Amino acid sequence: MTSLDDYRGRRVLITGGLGFIGSNLAHRLVALGADVLLVDSLIPDYGGNLENIAGLESRVRVNIADVRQASTMNYLVQGQDVIFNLAGQVSHIDSMRDPHTDLDINCRSQLTILEACRHHNPGVKVVYASTRQIYGRPDSLPVTEQHLVRPTDINGINKAAGEYYHLVYNNVFGVKACALRLTNIYGPRQLLRHNRQGFIGWFVRLILEDQELQVFGDGSQLRDFVFVDDAVEAFLAAGLSDAMNGEALNVGGDTPISHRDLVERMIAVAGTGRVRYVEWPAEKKAIDIGSIYSDASHFSAVTGWTPRVALDEGLRRTFEYYRSRLVHYV
Amino acid sequence: MTSLDDYRGRRVLITGGLGFIGSNLAHRLVALGADVLLVDSLIPDYGGNLENIAGLESRVRVNIADVRQASTMNYLVQGQDVIFNLAGQVSHIDSMRDPHTDLDINCRSQLTILEACRHHNPGVKVVYASTRQIYGRPDSLPVTEQHLVRPTDINGINKAAGEYYHLVYNNVFGVKACALRLTNIYGPRQLLRHNRQGFIGWFVRLILEDQELQVFGDGSQLRDFVFVDDAVEAFLAAGLSDAMNGEALNVGGDTPISHRDLVERMIAVAGTGRVRYVEWPAEKKAIDIGSIYSDASHFSAVTGWTPRVALDEGLRRTFEYYRSRLVHYV
Numbered sequence: 001m002t003s004l005d006d007y008r009g010r011r012v013l014i015t016g017g018l019g020f021i022g023s024n025l026a027h028r029l030v031a032l033g034a035d036v037l038l039v040d041s042l043i044p045d046y047g048g049n050l051e052n053i054a055g056l057e058s059r060v061r062v063n064i065a066d067v068r069q070a071s072t073m074n075y076l077v078q079g080q081d082v083i084f085n086l087a088g089q090v091s092h093i094d095s096m097r098d099p100h101t102d103l104d105i106n107c108r109s110q111l112t113i114l115e116a117c118r119h120h121n122p123g124v125k126v127v128y129a130s131t132r133q134i135y136g137r138p139d140s141l142p143v144t145e146q147h148l149v150r151p152t153d154i155n156g157i158n159k160a161a162g163e164y165y166h167l168v169y170n171n172v173f174g175v176k177a178c179a180l181r182l183t184n185i186y187g188p189r190q191l192l193r194h195n196r197q198g199f200i201g202w203f204v205r206l207i208l209e210d211q212e213l214q215v216f217g218d219g220s221q222l223r224d225f226v227f228v229d230d231a232v233e234a235f236l237a238a239g240l241s242d243a244m245n246g247e248a249l250n251v252g253g254d255t256p257i258s259h260r261d262l263v264e265r266m267i268a269v270a271g272t273g274r275v276r277y278v279e280w281p282a283e284k285k286a287i288d289i290g291s292i293y294s295d296a297s298h299f300s301a302v303t304g305w306t307p308r309v310a311l312d313e314g315l316r317r318t319f320e321y322y323r324s325r326l327v328h329y330v
Numbered sequence: 331m332t333s334l335d336d337y338r339g340r341r342v343l344i345t346g347g348l349g350f351i352g353s354n355l356a357h358r359l360v361a362l363g364a365d366v367l368l369v370d371s372l373i374p375d376y377g378g379n380l381e382n383i384a385g386l387e388s389r390v391r392v393n394i395a396d397v398r399q400a401s402t403m404n405y406l407v408q409g410q411d412v413i414f415n416l417a418g419q420v421s422h423i424d425s426m427r428d429p430h431t432d433l434d435i436n437c438r439s440q441l442t443i444l445e446a447c448r449h450h451n452p453g454v455k456v457v458y459a460s461t462r463q464i465y466g467r468p469d470s471l472p473v474t475e476q477h478l479v480r481p482t483d484i485n486g487i488n489k490a491a492g493e494y495y496h497l498v499y500n501n502v503f504g505v506k507a508c509a510l511r512l513t514n515i516y517g518p519r520q521l522l523r524h525n526r527q528g529f530i531g532w533f534v535r536l537i538l539e540d541q542e543l544q545v546f547g548d549g550s551q552l553r554d555f556v557f558v559d560d561a562v563e564a565f566l567a568a569g570l571s572d573a574m575n576g577e578a579l580n581v582g583g584d585t586p587i588s589h590r591d592l593v594e595r596m597i598a599v600a601g602t603g604r605v606r607y608v609e610w611p612a613e614k615k616a617i618d619i620g621s622i623y624s625d626a627s628h629f630s631a632v633t634g635w636t637p638r639v640a641l642d643e644g645l646r647r648t649f650e651y652y653r654s655r656l657v658h659y660v
Contacts, residue, residue: 157494164487
């Protein structure tokens, strides 16, 4: 097991660095003494937000650019020790309305980044943010890495392709790469502006605004959740572990919880908001996958990572973060 | 079980219709009385060849176009009953040299075709030509559809995405779609011009020219082969079977054979050519997957299909076809 002190002085590039997980990773890496470069396109309606690096401006470099742009990436990857590759289109709903844009951002961009590494920095280590969404409707729970990849929407397909590219570049071209199949991540710096990037950020916003939440169906489906600080630790561990090069491993929570229970916990922790149960909208039902939660034991065995922040504590920190900054997120 | 007579008078579109399998399918569909439209881009070095429809010119319509072109496809899909979707970039080697072009042709084009169906002909049935290559190096043999999809090259990843798109459009948008994961197909009308589309066409050419074949390693790896007429019957069966909508099923041969034995059979049937065993080139070894052959029992159970042409007979017909036409293929 290597130590996080190894990040001191390391040159680290984060794509999607102004986004939810990317910016939290930036805060932690700066604290660890890394030399951090953030790349973000700030595409409206995506997760990038300059407020996410408030207080960090003088300690990171920010390069506004689109990761699809080959000459830019060919330059930016040079000299980097580790790339945390988090740029992407993350809305399932948007991917079904405009599949070509999803392809462009989740597949073409990944090839552009990996080709840049292959030709301009083949010794770099790349950690890719994949998603447990690629499993689709699970045959059995918890979902392990032996479960078939069977995405139920265009976003899931393109994320799966992006993941596979990383493994092939590792296996064939020697770029050291691995992928984390992330479960639902929540916490500070998540996009709250609209409801097309998953329900949890949207619910945080409605609760902060003391509004009514709508839960589809009876809310009995189970999910696991990981607080963003724990997700950050998973990325840091993966970035130092050569044992998982060429692998795509689950990063999941330790205790699944139903939507119903989650929402009640959120409302209880915040002390605001209320819930109403409504019929599934057809468009959303068509790509819903029911209960799903992941088995992260393989990743834990390889890296020693385990989630440390319990749900109530994570929710408390989340609401506290946004209360004084909501204006920057809505 | 439906009858192939159902194709009489049906409007059928074949993408990649001047290519290897597409043109053989066209010959059979014309004989069955279908109304056949072929779309092909005739991109040099791909499989399209006007010689493939010699004798058929007045009985099919040919539209030279690129399936990536949305307005073209939006028009051409209209009024079709069945689309056999075979257009694609099929060289593994090329995909590793130029991954962006492979993405464009194997992913963007598929979204363009499926979006055309979704918006302009949602009642159509689409049969997609996938490949058993998406399984990568097999964990167990024969490979069933329960085996993980784990491609070893960019072409395999993009073909997997193309397949998944079809299943999602079936499940979410109601376009009736299924996919055939084809094993090695051989026979008349295959590209012989270069060796970047798999070894069998290239070996046919060298044998016809009485040259020396090079087999990498000891040739002990096992593969299964399906004669193109049998592959055509598989497509026809899938086109009529609503039972396999939303499914991707293996189409494989009944008896695996080693490369060594295959080459010796080819030389014996042709009466020309000779073989030499050489070291694996590193570039090819890196993406080779060793022994692999498929279990097609699920597809057989659903459609009643089984391969009927034995290897020696298939090879005999293959060499006979090319002997009088080699000038059009080299």
